[in-house]
Amino acid sequence: EDQVTQSPEALRLQEGESSSLNCSYTVSGLRGLFWYRQDPGKGPEFLFTLYSAGEEKEKERLKATLTKKESFLHITAPKPEDSATYLCAVQPSGNTPLVFGKGTRLSVIA
Amino acid sequence: SAVISQKPSRDICQRGTSLTIQCQVDSQVTMMFWYRQQPGQSLTLIATANQGSEATYESGFVIDKFPISRPNLTFSTLTVSNMSPEDSSIYLCSYQEGAGNQPQHFGDGTRLSIL
Numbered sequence: 001e002d003q004v005t006q007s008p009e010a011l012r013l014q015e016g017e018s019s020s021l022n023c024s025y026t027v028s029g030l031r032g033l034f035w036y037r038q039d040p041g042k043g044p045e046f047l048f049t050l051y052s053a054g055e056e057k058e059k060e061r062l063k064a065t066l067t068k069k070e071s072f073l074h075i076t077a078p079k080p081e082d083s084a085t086y087l088c089a090v091q092p093s094g095n096t097p098l099v100f101g102k103g104t105r106l107s108v109i110a
Numbered sequence: 111s112a113v114i115s116q117k118p119s120r121d122i123c124q125r126g127t128s129l130t131i132q133c134q135v136d137s138q139v140t141m142m143f144w145y146r147q148q149p150g151q152s153l154t155l156i157a158t159a160n161q162g163s164e165a166t167y168e169s170g171f172v173i174d175k176f177p178i179s180r181p182n183l184t185f186s187t188l189t190v191s192n193m194s195p196e197d198s199s200i201y202l203c204s205y206q207e208g209a210g211n212q213p214q215h216f217g218d219g220t221r222l223s224i225l
Contacts (some may be wrong), residue, residue, distance in 0.1 A: 004152075031211040043202055043216035044153070046111070051211065087153070091211050097143075097168065098214065100152040 002027045002092050006101035013078055013108050021073040021086055021104045029093030033071050035064050036087040038103070044087055078108045112137040116203055116217035123193055123224050130189045131220045133203035138183035140206070143214060144176070147200040156201075159186045193224045 005024045013019055025033070032051050036044035048057040050066040057064045061082065063074040073086055085103040092099065113136040123129050133142065144156040157165040157178055165178040179187045190197055200221050204214040
């Protein structure tokens with residue numbers, strides 16, 4: 001069964017304190033792994049797509065990496081505006097739908 | 111990416127009634143999707159809505175309860191029928207860019223509470 005597990009469930013950081021969020025997956029053939037940011041009262045906002053192990057993508061203070069079993073979202077010197085829930089989703093092979101993790105709630109304190 | 115909007119943004123309904131949620135994209139897209147998001151849970155796909163064909167429902171979701179329309183390439187509706195308190199949730203629509211391994215983009219959701 002295709003599965004996505006995100007850890008930790010919640011993370012509280014001081015402003016400037018770098019850290020990483022984890023997304024572990026088991027899937028029958030990975031077509032793509034997606035990271036989203038979701039603010040309260042809003043829909044998920046697309047951040048990155050990763051397609052193969054070793055691939056990395058960066059955007060401002062965020063960097064996403066991918067191995068054959070997991071992906072990391074690294075947050076460098078976070079600011080309070082980075083506070084949100086970060087969702088990971090995988091696209092298995094074939095015609096199967098996206099599988100989402102439950103997300104990591106990130107709070108960055110000034 | 112195209113702009114996607116949903117309405118209503120929230121509603122409070124009586125049990126036994128039905129509510130139709132609308133989803134509009136500002137350009138033509140092939141695939142649109144409807145999800146449910148419950149507190150502390152993953153996004154769960156309800157169905158895939160393709161223009162010109164019947165919606166494809168995921169396990170646990172049936173057409174009688176969640177009828178979907180897709181009259182053209184920019185619009186879709188989801189109806190939540192004969193609502194009960196267990197239907198209280200956030201309902202999200204999304205569209206996919208191009209092929210199957212491209213990202214989906216989401217609306218801001220409809221927050222539904224059933225009394």
